[in-house]
Amino acid sequence: MKIFILTLFLAGSWLYSEEPTPAPANPAPATSGLTTITSDSLDLNLGKEKGKKQGLFRGNVTVDEPRFTMTAKEMTVLFADNDSVQSLEARDDVIIKRKDGSSETSSEKAVYEVADKKLILLKVTRQPKVTTSDKKVVKADKIIIYPEDDKMTTEGKSSVELKAP
Numbered sequence: 699m700k701i702f703i704l705t706l707f708l709a710g711s712w713l714y715s716e717e718p719t720p721a722p723a724n725p726a727p728a729t730s731g732l733t734t735i736t737s738d739s740l741d742l743n744l745g746k747e748k749g750k751k752q753g754l755f756r757g758n759v760t761v762d763e764p765r766f767t768m769t770a771k772e773m774t775v776l777f778a779d780n781d782s783v784q785s786l787e788a789r790d791d792v793i794i795k796r797k798d799g800s801s802e803t804s805s806e807k808a809v810y811e812v813a814d815k816k817l818i819l820l821k822v823t824r825q826p827k828v829t830t831s832d833k834k835v836v837k838a839d840k841i842i843i844y845p846e847d848d849k850m851t852t853e854g855k856s857s858v859e860l861k862a863p
Contacts, residue, residue, distance in 0.1 A: 703739065708745045709777075715758075717721070717809070718724035720833045727851045731809040731821065732759070732764075733761065733762070733763045733764075734763075735755055735759065735760070735761050735762075735773070736758070736759070736760045736762075737747025737755035737756060737757055737758060737759045737760070737773070737776070738754075738756060738757030738758050739757055739857060740753060740754070740755055740756075740768065741753070741754040741756075742754075744777070744840070746833065750776055750777075750838070751776070751777035751778075751779075751781070752775060752776050752777060753774070753775045753777070754772070754773075754774050755772065755773045755774075755775070756771075756772050756788050757771065757772075758771075759769055759771065759772060759773045759788070760795050761773070764793055765795070765796060765797055765798070766795060766796050766797055767797065768786055768788060768792065768794045768795075768796050768808075769791070769793045770788035770789060770790060770791060770792045770793075770808075771789065771790035771791055772788070772789045772790055773786060774787045779827065782812075784812055785809065785810060785811050785812055786809070786810050787807070787808070787809045787810075788807070788808045788809075788810070789806070789807050790806060790807075791804075791806070792804065792805045792807065792819075794808065794817075796822065799831050800830065800831050801828055801829065801830050801831065802815075802828075802829050802845070803817075803819055803826065803828045803829075803841075804826065804827055804829075805818070805819035805820060805821075805826030805827070805841075806820070806821070806823065806824065807820040808820070808825070808826075815844065815845070815846050816842055816843065817843040817844075817845065818840065818841070818843075819840070819841040819842075819843070820839075820840055820854070821838075821839045821840065821854070825837045825839060826838070826841050826861055827836060827841075828841060828843070828850065832861060833861045834858065834860055834861065835858070835859040836850065836852065836856070836857070836858050837856065837857050837858075837859075838852035838853065838854055838855065838856035838857070839852075839853060839855050839856070840852065840853040
């Protein structure tokens with residue numbers, strides 16, 4: 699089985715970007731750095747004359763970024779004209795784990811929109827869910843996460859499981 703690796707240097711991370719904010723007492727790891735995507739195969743189109751610049755990663759897709767890891771069976775990355783990541787769509791068994799252990803998400807489909815700085819977890823046949831480190835579980839037909847604002851909204855049928863005090 700052949701493994702393809704695409705390494706991206708991003709000015710800001712694409713799931714958890716770096717914004718100038720006051721330094722916290724326990725600073726999080728820096729997000730400017732390397733993002734590495736590995737997969738069994740890669741179809742890459744960077745030619746302007748052939749339409750949008752994009753990469754299609756298939757089989758055992760793993761994204762390793764300074765603040766999280768993501769796994770999926772397939773992922774499409776759309777690039778802007780300057781080759782920065784514009785958006786991505788991960789499909790089939792999408793798992794995103796924050797490296798600080800604060801949360802884990804699972805869904806059948808996840809879309810990240812760089813311009814809007816939001817992660818959208820979508821239901822295909824089962825509801826996506828977010829599990830926090832204190833074992834709270836949020837499930838909904840659609841979960842929208844704004845990582846920079848530490849905010850989450852849901853749409854459609856939603857539930858929250860809370861740990862008893």
